[in-house]
Amino acid sequence: ERALVLEDGGRHAFDKLLIASGAWPNRLEVPGSHLEGVRTLRTLDDSGWIRDASRDALHAVVVGAGFIGMEVAASLVQRGLEVTMIHRDKGIFEILRARSVAQYLADLYGQRGVELVLGDEVASFGGRSRLDAVETKRGRVAQAELAIVGIGVTPATGWLEGSGLRLNDGVVVNE
DSSP states (O other): OOEEEOTTSOEEEOSSOOOOOOEEEOOOOSTTTTSBTEEEOOSHHHHHHHHHHHHHOSEEEEEOOSHHHHHHHHHHHHTTOEEEEEESSSSSSGGGOOHHHHHHHHHHHHHTTEEEEESOOEEEEEOSSBOOEEEETTSOEEEOSEEEEOOOEEEOOGGGTTSSOOBSSSBOOOO
16 A cells, blocks of 8 residues: 554554664674674674774684775774684675676775685684684684674564564565
């Protein structure tokens, strides 16, 4: 009917409706993911925490090479940290599906000092109560006092359940 019905019964007609439900960052469920120093980035508070934590850190690991991972790695290098980026795919920012752009970005980040570890995944975060290292499934160990995980998001659509909209990793739409 192209109408939005509110809880109080009010109706609002529309031609097109955009539902900007937001998303929650995916967590990396590996040993040590609970350690102080391992975070995701979603909110302004998260950003402030990363900024503050980077003041005392010398080494950081960024997990994931999408938009969040790329931005965090660039920011941390600018702040003077040694940054290792671990990404399970063979190229960075693969969502672009542009091999030449991905290669350009890999070269640029490498020139700026980001160590790229591609085709590998985090096996565990190490440390007693605070992060001190990250180990990959291929056995590589990177020193880190700070790790930011940017491995995608899950759409925040729980509040739409029972609305009559079809949900499948987001709201199902037509072309």
